[in-house]
Amino acid sequence: MKLYFNKLALIGVGLIGGSLAIDCKKKGLVGSISGFGRSEGNLKKAVTLGVIDQYDLKIEKVVEGADLVVLAIPVGSYGATVKKILPYLSKEAIMTDVGSVKGKVVEELGPLFKNGKFVPAHPIAGREKSGVDAALPDLFKGARCILTPTPRTDPASLAKVRKLWEKVGAVVSCLDPFEHDDILGMVSHLPHLAAYALVNTVLGMAEKKESLVSYSGGGFRDFTRIGASSPEMWKDICLSNREAILGHLKKYEETLGRLKKYIEDQDGAGLLKEFEKSKKILEKLN
DSSP: OOOOEEEEEEEOOSHHHHHHHHHHHHTTOEEEEEEEOSOHHHHHHHHHTTSOSEEOSSHHHHHTTOSEEEEOSOGGGHHHHHHHHGGGSOTTOEEEEOOSOOHHHHHHHGGGOTTOOEEOEEEEOOOSOOSGGGOOTTTTTTOEEEEOOOTTSOHHHHHHHHHHHHHTTOEEEEOOHHHHHHHHIIIIIHHHHHHHHHHHHHHHSOSSHHHHHHHOOHHHHHHHGGGGSOHHHHHHHHHHTHHHHHHHHHHHHHHHHHHHHHHHTTOHHHHHHHHHHHHHHHHHHO
């Protein structure tokens, strides 16, 4: 299948959306890219950097005539944004997204696309930085991208979106939307919450935060690096995947409680058992 889109409308020109735009242009997958976002300064910079070809502060102008629309905004903004642009979409336009939550998104947006041309996607790639300055070529090379189609998803649109991600180097697979949210709630959303909590706990206790950080080694920096990710994006992820995250947080709290009890009781054997269990699991994974 030859893949080519005449016009890509990019709603949100940041790290993920910008990186996708760079690769689409580099590989000749699109004719032109039009961008929309809240910051005109960021959009102007995106044009200067060659990430997009043009922008407009009126979203209906950006999606007009587009045959591919990519939502690269916080998931909490999806509903209002899609309802606003639906009347301006061509009948042939495919809409996809790059969000980290899928169940609520499918429930909210799926019924709006009677033609089934909404294909939910989640590329598992990124950095702790945000904005178009953070966008990189080949960000998705070798990265996993999960598609979460439903029975109403148009097969031809699904095939095109799959091909798009494969063309930019991603390894594509499909999951049920809610299975996706349960898995990502464990391996992505929970670690981000742990990083935010650790930074706020440790640095919140220090009067001289700068001097404290100078004593931290690689472990602290590696563990907390993702705590510098976009606060707005992660606020929306947590609220949109609330049930799965709360379930995983409960299990995490139980594990922390067990460790706390071992320390209180000076139970070295208990601590050793927990640490050895973790070590063996990671050795098998690696």
